[in-house]
Amino acid sequence: MARDDTLLNALIGAIVSVVLAFLPFSTVLGGGVAGYLQGGDRSEGLRIGAYAGAIAxxxxxxxxxxxxxxxxxxxxxxxxxxxxxxxxxxxxxxxxVYTVGLSAIGGYLGAYIAEEYR
Structure with missing residues (x-):
């Protein structure tokens, strides 16, 4: 995904969070997906993860x-x-607080993984 697709990346992360809602801390996974897809630095991952949590x-x-x-x-x-x-x-x-906060943490981690492995 392109970095310009902020809303799309947040929506994909929110969908992952909702689909995996039967798992504990699914919001971290959804935020991580959004942060990874967004790329960028960790503060941007934190922001996109919070967006994904708000949508979720x-x-x-x-x-x-x-x-x-x-x-x-x-x-x-x-x-x-x-x-x-x-x-x-x-x-x-x-x-x-649980949904948006943990999703933001996941976005931070997703952006970190994207920085390290891209």
């Missing part, structure tokens, strides 16, 4: 918003359901 987090965002909506509607009628609503959005934040 879209299904997580959709699921958490729908799930959080259920608790929000429940909180309108039962105040104790508000705790579930808070928990869902705490879990969303943790999930985003």
């Amino acid at each position: 987090a879209i299904p997580l965002l959709i699921g958490m918003v729908l799930f959080g909506g259920i608790f929000f509607l429940g909180a309108l009628f039962e105040p104790s359901a508000a705790l579930g609503f808070v928990f869902v959005f705490f879990a969303l934040g943790v999930g985003l």
Whole structure:
């Protein structure tokens, strides 16, 4: 892939992350693929890995918003359901840090491998 295809490389990395979601740390693999395809220096690999993680987090965002909506509607009628609503959005934040952060680390490693072996 060319270095100019940043969005395409990030999308390929995100697809790898989602397809391999049954594996632990699949986001590192997806970010690594994106960083390797992008080439460039390690800071660019870190950036493209974070992009891939952000794209891979879209299904997580959709699921958490729908799930959080259920608790929000429940909180309108039962105040104790508000705790579930808070928990869902705490879990969303943790999930985003996990997905984007580990994907960025993978992008860094992918760019390092591309530097060493190209």
